[in-house]
Amino acid sequence: xxVNEVSMMTGxxxxxxxxxxxxxxxxPTGYTDAGYRLYDENALERLQQILLFRELEFPLKQxxxxxxxxxxxxxxxxEQQITLxxxxxxxxxxxxxxxxxxxxxxxxxxxxxxxxTKKIDEYSERAKASWGNTSEYKEFESKDKDxxxxxxxxxxxxxxxxxxxxxxVKAENMAPESNQAQTLVKKLQDxxxxxxxxxxxxxLAGLGKMYCTEEFTNNIDTQAGDGTAAFTAKAIEAxxxxxx
Numbered sequence: 001x002x003v004n005e006v007s008m009m010t011g012x013x014x015x016x017x018x019x020x021x022x023x024x025x026x027x028p029t030g031y032t033d034a035g036y037r038l039y040d041e042n043a044l045e046r047l048q049q050i051l052l053f054r055e056l057e058f059p060l061k062q063x064x065x066x067x068x069x070x071x072x073x074x075x076x077x078x079e080q081q082i083t084l085x086x087x088x089x090x091x092x093x094x095x096x097x098x099x100x101x102x103x104x105x106x107x108x109x110x111x112x113x114x115x116x117t118k119k120i121d122e123y124s125e126r127a128k129a130s131w132g133n134t135s136e137y138k139e140f141e142s143k144d145k146d147x148x149x150x151x152x153x154x155x156x157x158x159x160x161x162x163x164x165x166x167x168x169v170k171a172e173n174m175a176p177e178s179n180q181a182q183t184l185v186k187k188l189q190d191x192x193x194x195x196x197x198x199x200x201x202x203x204l205a206g207l208g209k210m211y212c213t214e215e216f217t218n219n220i221d222t223q224a225g226d227g228t229a230a231f232t233a234k235a236i237e238a239x240x241x242x243x244x
Contacts, residue, residue, distance in 0.1 A: 167224035208236030
């Protein structure tokens with residue numbers, strides 16, 4: 001879709017889409033021969049995520065950090081948005097009911113409760129805190145703040161090499177529960193802990209589920225071989241269960 005079509009479909013102005021491109025929040029998928037921006041379904045999905053976080057009044061810089069994070073949980077984000085929108089819906093319905101009562105009974109209806117947005121504000125703040133105030137994120141910020149972009153890319157390359165090793169184990173028809181696979185899962189966990197944040201078994205289990213999402217599966221399988229992402233997820237599941 002062209003930038004104009006995306007704007008018409010979403011209600012987001014062309015200028016805003018151009019700004020999102022400028023700050024690397026939402027890059028176009030490609031360009032026409034004339035240089036106009038083009039967006040595919042993945043870009044539109046990302047735009048939807050951005051708009052949902054805007055409903056929670058996140059600043060754009062923080063939205064970019066959240067949805068670029070390897071720990072980004074799309075299901076969690078949607079659940080929060082559904083709850084927030086339901087609360088806003090109830091708020092609006094209460095205001096409509098009050099307005100109808102005033103129309104019917106006159107201004108003597110002195111009920112200000114429907115104007116109270118305290119619950120919505122409190123939920124919004126809790127949702128924000130769940131994305132930015134964890135000890136893991138603070139640790140990540142501390143470790144990452146002085147890194148250059150080439151250093152970050154090198155770390156990503158080093159971590160991907162672990163997935164490549166897992167891909168080789170899979171290619172040799174070894175089971176996710178095999179010693180070789182389990183050793184590499186421990187290596188992955190230790191790598192994340194050393195360079196990013198404390199990767200507890202709980203967090204590791206969450207990462208395993210995330211590796212099965214389309215975006216991460218495509219990236220891992222492209223570089224480490226078809227089926228590596230799913231194999232890694234099963235190996236992580238076995239690793240975590242083995243500690244219970």
